[in-house]
Amino acid sequence: MKTSIATVSLSGSLAEKLHACAAAGFDGVEIFEPDLIAGDHSPEEIRALAARLGLTLDLYQPLRDLEGVDEDVFDDNLRRAAATFATAARLGIGTVLVCSNVATATVDSDEVSADQLRRIGELAQSYGIRIAFEALAWGRFVDDYRRAWRIAELADHPAVGVCLDSFHVLSRAHDPSAIADIPADKIFYLQLADAAAVSMDVLSWSRHHRLFPGEGAFDLTRFVTCVLETGYDGPLSLEVFNDTFRQTDPSHTAVHALRSLLWLQDKVAAANPEGWRPELTTLAAAKPATAFDFVELKAEDTSEVEVLLSQLGFAMRGRHRTKPVSLWSAGSARVVLNEQQARDREPHVAAVGLQVPDAAATSARAAELMAPTAFRRTYASEQPFGAAVAPDGTEFFWITETHDAPAWVSEFESGMPNAHSPVEVIDHVNLTQPWQTAEDAVLFLTSVFGLTPDAPAEVPGPTGLVRSQVMRTADGAIRLPLNVAPHVLDGRGMAQHVAFACSDVVGLARAAAARGLHFLPVSDNYYDYLHGRFGLGVEEVAELRALNLLYDRSPDGHFVHFYTRTVGSVFFEFVQRFGHYDGYGVDNAPIRLAAQRSCAGRSR
Structure with missing residues (x-):
């Protein structure tokens, strides 16, 4: 289907936004009036630029606070409307968005609003324009799309229809099933936005926290299905007010935005009978990732x-036969240490390897979603990987799942056999996100690998709140917490970490201590608190204290874990889940953050 985006969703000048949208591959745009009037290009110049770029101009918006007013006020509103219609005509735009009245409405009457919309429609028609009436979620009297349609139906004018906006419908938890009552030729426009499930006034939520499809909690698949079942054949258009996207590179955001529409179309097509709306874009079918394959740490010197790793019982499995890369493993957990192309770099998480049901299908899907390809030098005798670069720069590689050691392991030579260890698998990989890429990363992991987001959490740290969003598979085999650093850090000073699941975390800690491991130190105050909070016995608390182990409990089980000190910008965590505990010890995160800050201060 035709794709479009509101220019308010991007940063930059109107001309820059148009170039970004065209380069990304959008079919059209909505022109946000402030973008036009703040620029130095005339409507005719913008119209010509869009034509040169191959973009249609689909909607001019918004025209506010027109209906539901006294007649003396309405006369002036008609004057304002006429000026807007004249501008839209100069742009060559045939539809103008009219929002339900928020500020000046004084008459709560469907009949009055319908009569005034009819007269606005008559005026619009004289300019060759239609008006799409939209119920704002915070409208003074009209805040429900069903009432907006009732008023438009009463207006009974060919130039009067409705605009359906997913945010205004779903933020108020209105049932979209009544969209079926609206004739397709009266749905003049469709606007789409996702949003996280938050508790705040709907106006602030709308103006600052909308997201692209696939990044929030709205059921956009059902919403779009309800619209398309009417026979609507206009654009699928994004209108996303978000402070982050209005500060970041418009070219990057435009690609990100189009990716969300491709993903959404594929979801809608998959949820409905085959061939139902053949014009919907469908993507290569790829089942979700099933397991971690490896994690790669890169540095100039990985010693x-x-x-x-040796103190933690990992075995050095060998050096790669063609590259300055080594492989370490314990149980089924594999860590690759890479010293190539890493001059002046300290240890950091550079790549994550995944196993998927069909690597070729995942590669095809990633390409269709415009995921940048990660370069990996591969010789004829080496196992090929699928590869893509996540928005934060982390590389993701994937191979078809295997129950045995993957073929690439044999490329490492002259190593030790895998030692017996309580370490079993990689439990989770925590990827710190700069604020600019956090939402992009959610969509990337959702759309390419089929991961789903847990509810976000906020963790207090010494320099501010850390927002955490866990992306995972349903069975927990893959867990990728995305931690967004406070803006004051801008992504600096926030270490990433790799967590390993163990069958005996206490035994592992004792063995590591005997080998000289320096744990992340935990304060005595924490253990006094543990005793009081959970009622743990004196001996149990003493054992935890002696090994710097942390503890958490939920109704489903409990959790014991410990952290290493940070090397470069990475540290390790070792965890053991008891019963059906499925969390991450979130209440211990502030303890860890404070201890890391203290250690960093002492190291200076």
């Missing part, structure tokens, strides 16, 4: 990480 400090090697010491750490």
Whole structure:
């Protein structure tokens, strides 16, 4: 289907936004009136630029506070409307968005609003324009799309229809099923936005926290299905008010936005009978990822990480036969240490390897979603990987799942056999996100690998709140917490970490201590608190204290874990889940953050 985006969703000048939308591959745009009037290009110049770029201009918006007013006020509103219609005509735009009245409405009457919309429609028609009436979620009297349609139906004018906006419908938890009552030729426009489930006034939620499809909690698949079942064949258009997107590179945001529409069309098509709306874009079918394959740490010198891994019982499985890369493993957990193209770099998480049911299908899907390809030098005798770069720069690789060691492991030579260890698998990989890429990363992991987001959490840290969004598979085999650093840090000073699941975390900690491991130190105050909060016995608390172990409990089980000190910008965590505990010890995160800050201060 035709794709469009409101220019308010992007940063930059109107001309820059048009170039970004065209380069990304959008079919059209909505022109946000402030973008036009703040620029130095005339409507005719914008119209010509869009034509050169191959973009249609689909909607001019918004025209506010017109209906539901006294007649003396309405006379002036007609004057304002005429000026807007004249501008839209100069742009060559045939539809203008009219929002339900928020500020000046004084008459709560469907008949009055319908009569005034009819007269506005008559005026619009004289300019060759239609008006799409939209119920704002915070409208003074009209805040429900069903009432907006009732008023438009009463207006009974060919130039009067409705605009359906997913945010205004779903933020108020209105049932979209009544969209079926609206004739397709009266749905003049469709606007789409997602949003996280938050508790705040709907106006602030709308103006600052909308998201692109696939990044929030709205059921956009059902909403779009309800609209398309009417026979609507206009654009699928994004209108996303978000402070982050209005500060970031418009070219990047435009690609990100189009990716969300491709993903949404594929979801809608999959949820309905085959061939139902054949014009919907469908993507290569790829089942979700099933397991971690490896995690890669990169640095100019990885020797400090090697010491750490050996203290933790990992075996050095060998050096790669063609590259300055080594493989370490314990149980089924594999860590690749890479020293190539890493001059002046300290240890950091550079890549995550995943196993998927069909690597070729995942590669095809990633390409269709415009995921940038990660470069990996591969020789004929080496196992090929699917590869893409996440929005934060982390590389993701994937191979078809295997129950045995993957073929690439044999490329490492002269190593030790895998030692017996309580370490079993990689439990989760925590990827710190700069604020600019957090939402992009959610969509990337959702659309390419089929991960789903848990409810976000906020963790207090020494320098502000850390927002955490866990992306995972349903069975928990893959867990990728995305931690967004406070803006004051801008992504600096927030270490990433790799967590390993263990069958005996206490035994592992004892063995590591005997090998000289320096744990992340935990304050005595924490253990006094544990005793009081959970009623743990004196001996149990003493054991936890002696090994710097942390503890958490839920109704489903409990959790014991410990952290290493940070090397470069990465540290390790070792965890053991008891019963059906499915969390991450979130209440211990402030303890960890404070301890890391204290250690960093002492190291200086």
